Amino acid sequence: MPSLSSTVRDLIDDRPAEGIFRVHSRLFTDPALFDLEMKLIFARTWNFLGFEADLSKAHDFVTTSIGRTPVLVTRSKDGEVGAFLNRCPHRGATVCQQEMGSARAFVCPYHAWTFDSAGQLIGMKEKSAGAYPSNFDAMAHGLTPLARVGIYRGLIFGSLSEDVASLEDHLGPMKFFIDLAMDQGSHGMEPIPGRSVYSFRGNWKLQLDNGLDGYHLTTAHASFLEVMMRRRTGQGNTSANSLDFAKNMDARQSAFAFPNGHCALVNELPEDARRPFIDMEEVRSRIPEERARWVDLNYNTLIFPNLQLIQNTALALRIIRPLSPDLTEMHYFCLGAIGEDDDRRAMRLRAFEDFYNAAGLATPDDSAVYEMCQRGLAGGDGQWLQGYMRGVKSLEPGDSERARAFGVRADQSATGSIRSGFETQLHAAYRQWAAMMGDARMEAA
Amino acid sequence: MERVQATAIVRDILEQEAIFLEEKRWDDWLSLYTPDCLYWVPAWRRDGTLCSDPRRELSLIYYASRGGLEDRVIRIRSGQSPAGEQLARTTHLVSNVRLEDAEQSGGMLKARASFATHFYAPKDRKPSICFGNLRVKIVQADAQWRIKEKIVQLQNDYIETFLDVYCL
Ligand code: FES
Ligand SMILES: [Fe+2]
Numbered sequence: 001m002p003s004l005s006s007t008v009r010d011l012i013d014d015r016p017a018e019g020i021f022r023v024h025s026r027l028f029t030d031p032a033l034f035d036l037e038m039k040l041i042f043a044r045t046w047n048f049l050g051f052e053a054d055l056s057k058a059h060d061f062v063t064t065s066i067g068r069t070p071v072l073v074t075r076s077k078d079g080e081v082g083a084f085l086n087r088c089p090h091r092g093a094t095v096c097q098q099e100m101g102s103a104r105a106f107v108c109p110y111h112a113w114t115f116d117s118a119g120q121l122i123g124m125k126e127k128s129a130g131a132y133p134s135n136f137d138a139m140a141h142g143l144t145p146l147a148r149v150g151i152y153r154g155l156i157f158g159s160l161s162e163d164v165a166s167l168e169d170h171l172g173p174m175k176f177f178i179d180l181a182m183d184q185g186s187h188g189m190e191p192i193p194g195r196s197v198y199s200f201r202g203n204w205k206l207q208l209d210n211g212l213d214g215y216h217l218t219t220a221h222a223s224f225l226e227v228m229m230r231r232r233t234g235q236g237n238t239s240a241n242s243l244d245f246a247k248n249m250d251a252r253q254s255a256f257a258f259p260n261g262h263c264a265l266v267n268e269l270p271e272d273a274r275r276p277f278i279d280m281e282e283v284r285s286r287i288p289e290e291r292a293r294w295v296d297l298n299y300n301t302l303i304f305p306n307l308q309l310i311q312n313t314a315l316a317l318r319i320i321r322p323l324s325p326d327l328t329e330m331h332y333f334c335l336g337a338i339g340e341d342d343d344r345r346a347m348r349l350r351a352f353e354d355f356y357n358a359a360g361l362a363t364p365d366d367s368a369v370y371e372m373c374q375r376g377l378a379g380g381d382g383q384w385l386q387g388y389m390r391g392v393k394s395l396e397p398g399d400s401e402r403a404r405a406f407g408v409r410a411d412q413s414a415t416g417s418i419r420s421g422f423e424t425q426l427h428a429a430y431r432q433w434a435a436m437m438g439d440a441r442m443e444a445a
Numbered sequence: 446m447e448r449v450q451a452t453a454i455v456r457d458i459l460e461q462e463a464i465f466l467e468e469k470r471w472d473d474w475l476s477l478y479t480p481d482c483l484y485w486v487p488a489w490r491r492d493g494t495l496c497s498d499p500r501r502e503l504s505l506i507y508y509a510s511r512g513g514l515e516d517r518v519i520r521i522r523s524g525q526s527p528a529g530e531q532l533a534r535t536t537h538l539v540s541n542v543r544l545e546d547a548e549q550s551g552g553m554l555k556a557r558a559s560f561a562t563h564f565y566a567p568k569d570r571k572p573s574i575c576f577g578n579l580r581v582k583i584v585q586a587d588a589q590w591r592i593k594e595k596i597v598q599l600q601n602d603y604i605e606t607f608l609d610v611y612c613l
Binding site: 054062098099100101192193194195196197198199200201219220222223224226227230231235236237238239240334342345346349350352353357358359361363364365367368369371372 | 486487488489490491492493496499500501502503504505506507508509510512513515516517519520523525526527528529530569602603604605606607608609
C-alpha cells in the first residue's frame with residue numbers, strides 16, 4: 001500500500017520480473033490525481049481535436065476540448081487549419097458556442113470583441129473611448145493559439161505544450177491502424193453526421209480499460225449475444241448485420257503494448273466474419289496487397305491518452321473526455337468512406353447503432369458496469385486492482401511474430417485467442433501514465 | 446371519420462402504449478406495432494439540425510421492422526444486461542395530440558404528439574427525463590388500430606449513461 005511519503009508513480013505496481021502488474025484504485029477516485037492528470041498528461045501531450053473532413057471549406061469550424069480546456073478549431077480564409085483556446089482574452093467567455101459550423105468572424109457575446117477565423121482580433125468595441133494604458137497595444141489580443149497543431153491522415157491533433165515530439169513520432173505504430181481505417185475510402189474517411197454523445201458517472205480510465213477489454217464480452221454483453229443467437233434464426237433486427245462474436249471465440253488475438261502509452265488488441269477473424277461495408281475489391285485495386293490484406297482486420301486501439309479507434313462490428317472512433325474524477329463525457333463517431341454508396345453507408349450505420357450507440361444493445365451495459373466500478377472503488381484507502389494480468393505468461397518482449405506480420409514495433413506482445421481476453425496491452429497506458437505523472441508527491445488518502 | 450373521433454383513436458393508442466411501458470407489459474406493447482413498422486429516433490447533427498436521411502446519417506435508434514423492438518424485449522428479459530439489472534421505474538406522459546392531415550382514406554391516421562418520460566432506477570438515486578415530440582402513422586390491422594410508424598424527435602440528446610425504448 002502506498003505510504004504517506006510515496007509518489008504518484010507508486011500507484012502502479014509494475015514488477016515485470018515477477019509478472020505482477022497492479023493498478024491502485026485511487027487512480028479512479030482521487031480528485032487530486034485527476035487535477036494532476038489534467039496538468040501533467042492532457043496539457044502535455046497530443047490530443048485529438050477533430051476531422052479535417054469537417055473543415056472542408058474556408059471558415060469552417062468545430063469546437064472541442066483538451067482535458068477541460070475549451071478549444072476552437074478552424075480553417076482560415078487562407079485554408080490553414082488552426083486551433084485556439086475557445087476563450088475570449090477579455091473576460092474569458094467562450095467565443096464560439098456551437099459544436100460545428102462556418103463563420104468568418106467570432107463575435108464574443110459579452111462585449112463584442114471580434115476574431116477572424118485565424119484567431120486574430122479584428123474588432124474591439126469602443127476601443128478609442130476605452131482609455132487603455134499606453135502599453136495595451138503591445139499585448140496580444142487574439143485568441144491564444146495552441147502550442148502545436150498536426151494532422152495525420154485527416155485526423156487533427158493539438159498540444160497545449162510546445163515540448164512534445166512530432167505528431168508522427170508520437171503516433172508511432174498507431175499510424176498503422178490509422179492508415180488501415182483511412183485506407184477504406186478512395187477519397188478518405190469522414191465522421192458520419194449525427195451526434196452520439198453521452199456521459200457516465202465514472203472515471204475516464206474505466207473507458208480506457210474497457211475499450212481494450214475482450215474479457216467482458218460474454219458476461220456484460222451476454223444479453224446482446226442472446227439477441228444475436230436468436231437472429232441466427234432470422235428473428236429480430238437481422239438487418240443490423242452485427243458481428244456475431246460468439247462464433248469467433250477461437251480466432252487469434254494479439255495484445256500489443258506500444259511506446260508512448262498506445263495499445264491495441266487485434267483479432268484475426270475468419271473470412272466470413274469480415275465486415276461487409278468495406279469494398280475490399282476496390283481497396284485491393286488501390287493500395288499494395290501487403291497493406292490491403294489488413295484493412296478489414298478487427299482491432300480495438302487506444303491512442304494515448306483518450307482516443308480509441310475501433311474496427312469491430314463497425315469502424316468507430318471515440319473521444320473520452322474527462323469532466324471530473326467520477327464523470328466522463330463520450331463523443332462517438334461512426335466513420336464512413338467519403339462518397340460511398342447508400343448501401344455500404346447504411347450497413348455501417350445499422351451495425352454501429354446496434355452495438356455502439358448509447359441507445360444501442362451493448363454500450364449501455366458498458367456504461368452501467370463502469371458506474372458499478374465507480375461505486376465499488378469508493379472510499380477509504382482503496383485497494384490494488386488485479387485486472388491487468390491476463391496474458392502475462394504469454395508475454396514476449398518486443399515484437400511477436402504477429403507484430404512483424406502487421407509491421408508494427410511493440411514494447412511487448414501476447415498471442416492467444418479471443419478467449420484469452422488479454423489485459424497486458426493496457427500496461428503501455430499505465431506505464432505512460434506513471435511516466436508522465438512521475439514524481440509528483442501524493443497526498444494521504 | 447370525424448376529426449374528433451380520429452384524434453381520440455390516436456390518443457387512445459398512445460396512452461395505451463404509455464401504460465404498457467409503465468407496467469412493463471412488453472408483449473402487449475409489442476402487439477401495438479405492425480410487424481413491418483418503422484421505429485426511428487434520428488440523431489441531431491453537430492450543427493444543431495436534425496438528421497433526416499437514415500441511410501446516410503446516424504440514428505439513435507432505427508428499426509425498419511418490429512424485429513428491433515423484439516430484440517429490446519429479449520434483452521430486457523434476459524436478466525443478463527447490467528444496464529437493465531434494476532430496470533427503471535417510468536412515467537410516460539403524452540399530450541398535444543394533433544391529427545396531421547385529414548386524409549384518412551385506407552384507414553391510416555397521421556398525427557403528432559408531445560411526450561415526456563420520467564425514469565428512475567433506485568441505484569442511481571437520481572431521476573432522469575427524456576422529452577420531445579413524435580409523429581405516428583396508425584393503421585387498422587386484424588381489426589385493431591396499430592402503430593405502423595413512429596418517429597421520435599428527442600429534444601435532449603445529451604444522453605446520461607443510456608437510452609432505451611422505455612425512456613421514450
Ligand atoms: S468577455 Fe469577450 S468581449 Fe468581454
Ligand atoms: Fe463492452
